[in-house]
Amino acid sequence: MKNTEQMQMIPKIELGIVIDHIPAGQGIKIMEIISKAEDMKDVALSLGLNYESQKLGRKDLIKLQMEYLSPEIIQQISIVVPGVTIKAIKNFKVHSKVVVQSPKEIRNLLECKNPNCITNSEKHVETHFTALEENCKRVRCEYCERVFDLKELHALVD
Numbered sequence: 284m285k286n287t288e289q290m291q292m293i294p295k296i297e298l299g300i301v302i303d304h305i306p307a308g309q310g311i312k313i314m315e316i317i318s319k320a321e322d323m324k325d326v327a328l329s330l331g332l333n334y335e336s337q338k339l340g341r342k343d344l345i346k347l348q349m350e351y352l353s354p355e356i357i358q359q360i361s362i363v364v365p366g367v368t369i370k371a372i373k374n375f376k377v378h379s380k381v382v383v384q385s386p387k388e389i390r391n392l393l394e395c396k397n398p399n400c401i402t403n404s405e406k407h408v409e410t411h412f413t414a415l416e417e418n419c420k421r422v423r424c425e426y427c428e429r430v431f432d433l434k435e436l437h438a439l440v441d
């Protein structure tokens with residue numbers, strides 16, 4: 284075991300998901316996403332705040348006792364807090380690891396606020412937004428071409 288690993292304050296888990304490299308203070312935003320997801324209701328979870336990080340100075344970290352995160356949740360995380368690392372842990376080892384980047388396209392996740400947009404009148408039409416900036420703060424609906432701040436859009440509810 285390397286020294287850096289011995290130094291870690293975060294106890295290792297046998298099986299689960301770790302959401303790492305969350306900029307300090309942003310962990311709560313991911314908690315909000317998780318708490319809204321119906322299939323996450325029974326998942327044991329711990330939130331670590333303000334750990335030391337070589338990369339970020341301070342970071343938050345979330346551990347989930349489950350085997351895999353749904354693509355929908357990963358997509359929501361990638362929009363709200365891009366750049367975090369999601370690790371799947373098996374037998375105390377990192378089995379797979381992915382750094383989630385903010386998407387250029389967001390399909391079927393957000394509701395268009397334009398009441399005249401075809402995605403609102405024709406419910407079978409999947410919504411499709413394109414990020415206008417690197418960090419995804421402003422997005423454009425590909426159907427009605429209106430531009431919105433990401434903050435003002437609500438997630439579609441199944």
Ligand SMILES: [Zn+2]
Binds near residue numbers: 402424426427428429
């Ligand atoms: Zn629209």
